[in-house]
Amino acid sequence: MFADLPFIAAAILIIIGIATIVTQHHLIKMVMGLAVVEAGVNLLLVATGYREGGVAPIFTNAPSTEMVMPTVQAMTLTNIVIGIATTALLLSFVMIIYRKYGSADVRDMRRLKG
């Protein structure tokens, strides 16, 4: 049960994130929802590589060879960097939209139709 806890938490985070994206109307809240989904995916990645009693994956001075998986941590790190880039891009879009439309509510964004 406790071993599965991180995976359950990851699933809950992803569901909360997608629910936020679907139900909220404010653009910044939607971007936050996307960030929550991303956190869930990151948690899944890190949890996948965890080993009971493992130490940090650095070979020098390691007390035993029982280590957690380094690959997933590298993947998570990469995804965090990518996530910052996307979030920054999305938030700057929100800023421009707010300046041009005077609102950051998706219901006011109906200029593209057809």
Place this chain on the structure above:
Amino acid sequence: MIWELLGAHAPALLLAIPMLGAFATPLLGRIGRTPRNLWILVITALTFVTSVVLAAEVYTTGPVIYTFGAMDPALALAGDSGGIPVRIIFNVDAMSAFMAVFASFVGMIAAVFSLPSGKMESGRDGYFALLLLLLVGILGMVCTGDLFNFFVFLEINSLAGAALVAYRIDKGVAVEAGMKYAFLSTLAGLLVLFAVGLLYGQYDSLNIAVIAGRMQFGFLDKVALALLLTGLAMKAGAVPMHFWTPDTYSMAPSAITAFLVVASQASLYGVFRVAFSLYGLTLNYVTVGWFIIILGVLSMFVGVSMAIPQKDVKRLMAYHAVSQTGYMLLGVGVGLAVLGDPAMMESFGLTAMEGGIFHIVNHAMYKGLLFLTAGAIFYQTGTRNLNKLGGLGHSMKWTMLFFVIGALAIAGIPPFNGFASKLMIYESVFAFNPALSIIAMVVSILTLASFVKVFHAIFMGPKQERYAEVKEVPAPMLAAMAILALLTVLMGIFPQQIVDIVISPAAGALVDQGSYIASVMGGL
């Protein structure tokens, strides 16, 4: 010396050249417009040459393996790796090489077309840098043999694409479209990453060939497959996840739209790569094949029926792009559905796949041409509204000619290239299921009807006073359109040669999962 170096390190240079170009562009833009434009031309041309060198290598001697950071790049399994490919590996087979060649070609055309367009606009340095980064993303996606690497290039593709869509920020609508695209791409990317995490957790590897070799097709693999297909189909713009395409394609600058079509097709390549090379025969190919076929038929039909009432010429073309994506999904889906039956594969499955893959490159040519003509019209008149346009045939004769070529090709009229690939799809799909083939033909007729309307609205009629000043577009724009038009015609006249030389090896490479795995693991 330089050719040997280029030949040996072509897969790495294919990404390194445009990346260097992208980061140096703003610096050269400081010096002046002419050096920067020359630089863009040189970089895109070099990228194209590199991809051709790489493709020549792949088509003559078989798949090229490039291991980053290894003593010998061709060796996937280094001596100290214990028989597991631990480094990032590029696995370029015929399908990848084919995608890389035409992606870098369309990138070059898009760059040429962008040189004169919008001289008054600011921020051109960033525009070209992003265009080159988009090229990096596409080339990386099609060349990589590593799932996580694929995700990273997918994100480069998404970010550069979204920023380019929002390039015209002055009215806000372009930003709205860019926002939609960025949001959807990020979500699709996260779905893909989630699936990659699931696969890594089970098979301890990110290399596509290794995972394919160990594939069990348990419950988690099915979940991963569903996530991968949904995410990538979303990015490829297949119905019912197509809602972003009209906004994005109509708001982006025209040269970018022509290039975004290729970016979507890189995701389509991802769908095919996942279905054939990653899962292959272990998956329930009939079900997944039919899933792709249904996506394809829906895309064809919904796309074309949404296109007919459009007033905005680029929006109309965007819906047609959705509809044409359906043909590719249909052709390759039929191939997947009969993957396990050698007799059916022999008689029509392979032809259907060749038709679908041939349609990818044809679509990039004629749809690119059509978007460029729309861009030329917008450049001169400042509007995309069909009700306001008219009588341009008097002053823009060359653009009209190119538009006609593109329109006839998309409707599948001989002797243009759209006909060649559509005929292959009709014939082979008819052998599989006649109803599907009939739907495909009806969609083609509707496409023709809608383009006749567009042609009439833009070019026919008396000369209008408000467009009295309109003249032909600058030479580089005409040249870009002329090259695409020429290719559209040539590929329609010599389809058999192109299919034999380029397309059949690509389809063969997709089908043959065993040799894809062996190309990485074969040294064992």
